[in-house]
Amino acid sequence: MTAELARLIAGQICIHAAMAGMRMAAPLLALREGYSAAAVGVLLALFALTQVFLALPAGRYADRHGLKRPVAIAVAVASTGCALALVFPYFPLLCLAALATGGASGAAIIALQRHVGRVTHDVTQLRRVFSWLAIGPAVSNFIGPFVAGLLIDHAGAQPGSIEGYRAAFALMALLPLATWFWVRHTQELPPVIAAAGGARQRAWDLVADTPFRRLLLVNWFLSSCWDVHTFVVPLLGHERGLSASVIGTILGAFAVAAAIIRVLIPLVAERLREATVVTAAMLVTAVLFGIYPLLPTAWAMGVCSVLLGFALGSVQPMIMSMLHQITPPQRHGEALGLRLMTINASSVLMPVLFGSAGALIGVAGLFWVVGAGVGAGARVAWLLGAPEPAQAPPPPGH
Template sequence: MSDASGSGRGWLIRLVIAFGFAQSAVSMARPAVSYRALALGADERAVGVIAGVYALLPLFAAVPLGRRTDHGRCAPLLPVGVVLISGGCALSGVAGSLPAMAAFSGVMGLGHLCFVIGAQSLVARQSAPESQDRNFGHFTIGASLGQLIGPIAAGRLISADDGQLARTSALALVVAAIVAAVSLTSTWRLEHRRESVRVPERGATVPVGGILRTRGVPAGIFISLAVLSATDILTAYLPVVGEHRGIAPATVGLLLSLRAAATVACRLVMSPMIRLLGRTVLLTVSCLLGALLCAAVALPLPIWALGTVLALLGFCLGVGQPLSMTTVVQAAPAGARSTALALRLTGNRLGQVAAPAAAGLIAGVAGPGAPFLTLGFLLLGATGLSLRGGNGKPGHGSRPSRPAGPGAQPASGPPAAHRGTEGTGA
């Protein structure tokens, strides 16, 4: 593992730029896909299915792609991911049927997964241990910028012509494809060719069932699933709520970006909050407040109140992903932490498939606000599990205060090495 500073940090700057463009494209495309589906005659059920298909291919690909990066180069996944994102966006923009839109949404999701796995593995491999916190912090700037800019850009493009939702949503998707393609200019020669891939020596392979039976791992996976499902359904269903309440697409985009900005603000103050409250209390409180705020989104609130609720919800949702990752890493057996993280990612994708589809069915029966009530119950379940599965004490945000799980050792390396996925939906 090389020190980034020793070989120049130009690769990291270019990776941040590439990630910013790629994440902007995805953040533009997700609400645009919902609007285009509505323009093609989709109801709430169909919007939920299309949103779920976004994660269907990644559901099966996450663990194999993670293993591939463990035993080979990381950088080739970046251009592959960009091409899939760009192609999925462009084809969604010209698709004339809902099944085609669902398929191309899946292509987009697979591309995003490829890019995230390749990028986070690249940062982990090319950063010295003492530089990983800093480098991953800089890396996530790309995701933060994309999540802030993408929804606003999509909202403005879709609102450009109020009477032509099909045309403007298609335009937003084509623009998203172009934005994704721009990131190709920064994805070349990021990986030091002289780097040798070193696979850490492990003891006996821990079976997947054994990992899932380890105390704390199922809780961390479910908490991550619940938080990511909440974020995804907010992105996919706020346009539907906006249509029913007469909220302009540009305003919906602004609200989504407000949620993303609050999540970024939360992660900027994560370490002080952990020192003050400890991981278990912080995780429990954030899930409980998130459940109540999700339920509040279903209420017929004025715009200013809805914006306040979404900002607070975004702050609460910012806690779950990084702390659930730490929970899984600390609880897993020492020789199976990477596999446990891959299972966590698989759980995330399962939630992205099942939650929007279930939300679509619920919305079709009980109205567009009902999925947010369902999310509230999901986060209440995460609240209970966080009390049972949490093992954190006040202290440094990425380091356990004591070993957790069979054979576990202090895990200063893995949490930092995988923190770059946070804020990307991975």
């Protein structure tokens, strides 16, 4: 890992941790103030909703302006949103902070991913850098809520006081500024100019491209698996009388396994082929989803969760590597925006669908239906095949 990549990962962690901390603290404050579970659900949805609508414009903006300007705007928006929650800790402002931090973190991550993809020189480097970059959200999803929780419990006169929440919001407002500290000295790359005289490019042109469409479909399959595991394991654990700490440990084991596999991928990146890794991950996930509801003990569920973490954790670096190979360099940001838009739309809609389906077919049935779907989708991943050498990313400056 180069020093520049380490700085970019640190910047990603800071702005994403601000969003993750707000995503934990804002609902808790809303519940403290007496708002209903439905209102809190709306508040949580706002963190992803902004990214559904802003991801594509943010990607296009990054294609035109590179790294620093999109990140600077994202830093300003995220800090302002958190500062408003600090000064006016009321529900409408918490909703505004959710929209601001969710949209800003998505826009910053698109710009960072685009820049990192452009500075690579070959396919092996793509796999390595995106494996390192994928560790950032795992770290920030731990740091943000953990530190915010400590402040909420210990910064005020008593645990859960409004002073504690204000302290948490103050730190969340400072974290995006740290992102700018890490990113500000990064060498900006020259823009990639599309050929003159061509037709006006639209997002549909990317979706109409068969490899990219297959990639989005595969990404959606695997993102849905991640969502269904997060959604269903608490329900399955509750059915079996497991405590909250045991259920949390099972989910935590999944997250740790996903982070570990992303650390290991750079060590063997040159021996991997993206389509093979993704296809294998989908088949393994299908098998694990088939046996998960049949496991009788928490230990067995924990082992299955770890194996699932290894499988699903290996996917994102491969998806990102393929995305940069099959899309034109001047449209990488737009392609990243489309990917983020579909993931967040799925995260908003799928829990509702899971809840309805689970009521009809039960928790086990939900695992089996999704497992069968992802197993059938493995053929789509295999059809992605090896990218053509001519579509590899160009050296910086081209």
